[in-house]
Amino acid sequence: MSVKPDGQENLRHRKSVAILLCTKNGEKYLEEQLASYQQQTYSNWRLYVSDDGSTDNTLAIIRRFADRVPNPVEIKSGPGEGFVQNFLSFLSGPAITADYFAYSDQDDIWLPDKLERAIAWHETIPPGQPALYCGRVQVISADGRDLGLSPRIPRMPSFKNALVENIASGNTSVFNVAARNLLGAAGMASVVLHDWWTYQVVTACGGQVWYDMQPCLKYRQHKNNVIGANRGLYAHIRRAWRLCRGNYKSNINHNLKELRNIEALFANREIQEVLDNFQKTRSPSMLMRLNGLRETGVYRQDKLGNMGLVMAALLKKM
Numbered sequence: 001m002s003v004k005p006d007g008q009e010n011l012r013h014r015k016s017v018a019i020l021l022c023t024k025n026g027e028k029y030l031e032e033q034l035a036s037y038q039q040q041t042y043s044n045w046r047l048y049v050s051d052d053g054s055t056d057n058t059l060a061i062i063r064r065f066a067d068r069v070p071n072p073v074e075i076k077s078g079p080g081e082g083f084v085q086n087f088l089s090f091l092s093g094p095a096i097t098a099d100y101f102a103y104s105d106q107d108d109i110w111l112p113d114k115l116e117r118a119i120a121w122h123e124t125i126p127p128g129q130p131a132l133y134c135g136r137v138q139v140i141s142a143d144g145r146d147l148g149l150s151p152r153i154p155r156m157p158s159f160k161n162a163l164v165e166n167i168a169s170g171n172t173s174v175f176n177v178a179a180r181n182l183l184g185a186a187g188m189a190s191v192v193l194h195d196w197w198t199y200q201v202v203t204a205c206g207g208q209v210w211y212d213m214q215p216c217l218k219y220r221q222h223k224n225n226v227i228g229a230n231r232g233l234y235a236h237i238r239r240a241w242r243l244c245r246g247n248y249k250s251n252i253n254h255n256l257k258e259l260r261n262i263e264a265l266f267a268n269r270e271i272q273e274v275l276d277n278f279q280k281t282r283s284p285s286m287l288m289r290l291n292g293l294r295e296t297g298v299y300r301q302d303k304l305g306n307m308g309l310v311m312a313a314l315l316k317k318m
Contacts, residue, residue, distance in 0.1 A: 013044040015123075017115055017174070018098035022078065022086040024052040026106035027061060029220060033108055034065045036217075042115035045071055048096055052078035052086050058106075087170065087194040091183045101180050103170040103195065109140075109218040118174035121210050130179040130207030132198060134168035137219035149215060153301045157209035159271055162200045163278060164252075164309060165300045168209065170195030172216050179207055182265060189258040192251045200255060206267030249317045274298075281318045289313040 019037060023030065037047060049062055059075065066073035078086040087103060090096060100122060102115065118133040125131040139147040153167055161167065173195055175183075179202050191197040202209060259275060266272055280292025293313045300306050312318040 013042055013119070015044065015099040015119060016097075017042065017045040017100045017102055017119070018096050019045050019047045019102050019104050020087065020090045020096075021047060021049045021104040021106065022052065022083055023049060023054060023058050023062070023106045024078075024083075024086075025054050025056045025058060027054075027057040029107035030058060030061050031065075033104070033106055033110070034061070036108075036110040036112075037071075037104075038065075038069055039112050040110065040115050041113050042119055043071075045102075045115065046098065047071060047073045048090060049073065049075045050078040050086050050089055051075060052083070053080055084191065084194045085188060088183075088188050088197075091180060092187045095184070098177070100174055100176055102174040103198075105171045107220045108137075108171050109220070111138075111215065111217055114172075114216040115174065117212060117214070117216065121212075122174070122176055125176065125208055128178055130182055130202045130205055131176045132168060132179055132202045132207060132209045133174040133212065134172045134195075134199075134209065135212030136215045137169065137172060137217050138215040140218045140220055142220060144218075144220075147221060150219070151302070152213055153211050155299060155301055157199070157203065157211055159200070159203035160274060160296070160298045161301065162196070162203045163255075163274070163296075164298045165305065166193060166196035166199055167211055167301060168195050168199035169219075170198070171219065172212075173198060175202065182207075182262075185265065186258065186262050189261075191254050191258055196251075197255065197258065200259065201262065201265075204259065204262070204267065204271050205265050248312060252318060281313050282316075286314065289316070289318070293318075 037045065051059060062073065062075060079089050100119060102118070121133055122131055136152065137150045139150060141147055155161065157167060175198065179198070182201050182205050183198060186201060189197055199209065263272065274296055277292055277296040278298065281289050281296065283289050283292065290310070290313055293309060298309065300309060309318070
């Protein structure tokens with residue numbers, strides 16, 4: 001349902017950005033997130049909302065916002081299958097026309113220059129090449145207190161990293177139309193995280209990824225977050241617990257199955273070989289699993305994470 005016609009004129013920027021916002025019962029923090037769109041220094045954006053059955057005032061808040069901003073706002077009903085499928089429904093359904101696309105959660109606060117910095121980097125990418133911007137966040141408490149920054153990443157983004165770790169948090173992600181077309185071709189993938197999937201698809205298919213070391217938003221950490229901030233000892237303990245329970249292996253299984261479905265889109269034979277070699281890490285033979293881990297060259301961004309990969313291979317949890 002369109003709640004506002006496209007009447008915006010005299011846009012300050014030429015390239016258009018589609019903000020893809022998924023909502024469900026988000027009334028508590030939503031107004032601050034919406035206000036941060038309005039405060040962006042990059043003004044040429046449209047807001048697309050996919051609501052997954054809110055029973056609170058979420059939709060009323062969005063409609064009031066649409067009435068007071070010059071930017072177009074459109075609302076649709078989500079698939080009702082969780083936040084991952086809700087985000088993917090933007091990309092596999094009827095095409096949304098834009099030059100760039102930005103995932104958005106309902107409870108963060110974008111810093112004013114988030115889109116400006118993302119688009120400035122994107123404009124350095126050759127036309128037609130898939131590209132993904134992502135970056136650090138400033139973590140805040142439920143009531144807005146500063147809790148510090150998310151970690152830096154010491155190593156370059158790549159498919160070998162994307163296979164085993166997600167550094168591209170969806171709330172920070174801005175990708176171009178070439179990347180959107182790849183995700184659309186992949187369809188409603190059965191994956192655990194839409195942002196991890198985006199990072200994998202872009203890197204597998206010859207795209208560029210930039211991780212901005214400067215925070216681009218305030219990430220609100222509260223008890224209803226589906227996924228917490230990736231920082232501190234607690235985050236390492238939580239990941240180790242999930243590994244022991246088999247969650248990590250299950251997530252990898254989903255990703256590998258969907259990657260196999262898009263092999264025709266891979267950038268080159270090297271990507272295929274990485275994926276093939278990665279299968280060795282799942283061999284019944286412990287020696288084969290460890291050799292496969294070494295030959296594949298996959299890596300996480302910190303030493304503890306890489307130790308966790310070895311543990312996962314030893315315990316058959318990869």
